[in-house]
Amino acid sequence: MAKLSCFSIAFFFLALVFAIEVSHVTALDATAAKYRPTGGEGSLRPEQCAGACDFRCSATSHKNPCLQYCNQCCQKCLCVPSGTSGNKEECPCYNNWKTKEGGPKCP
Template structure:
């Protein structure tokens, strides 16, 4: 084996060790949620991450029927990626997705 071939082999082994170290020390993405997520489908776009559970709990905190409010809020949040601030009103701040969603009875769905 020539000197040139031996140095190439050492370089290749060093590169493989480096790659193995990178793979073994990778960070799991689920352990560290990002601030955004990709929406799949024909209209792909990057949308901000929203903690629907926590924000809906605040939104429905003073509602007379909190379980129904939480269910509707969770659906609206997962579809629109937004929950209006406060416990009432401000629906326009989440845009048309949130304001235009209606129930089967043609009433506003999102709290």
């Protein structure tokens, strides 16, 4: 009887941990989806740029410059491409803004 009780407690604990993990992942997905623009140029309001750029720059090891340039580009273009890299064709303004040297300005 004691083994059944320990098994039941262990099963309950594992089910609880799983439920917490699933809800945490769902919350992260919902937060990320909130900052994934889908409308292209002009699809964001200026106050949404910080969140969109936080997501855009989340995978880089050069976070500060990425955030600086992303926010600058977002304020001008009101668009940030989806994902943490690539997809710049979604935002032509963001994609076509170049540095003095001719390289991409926006991350």
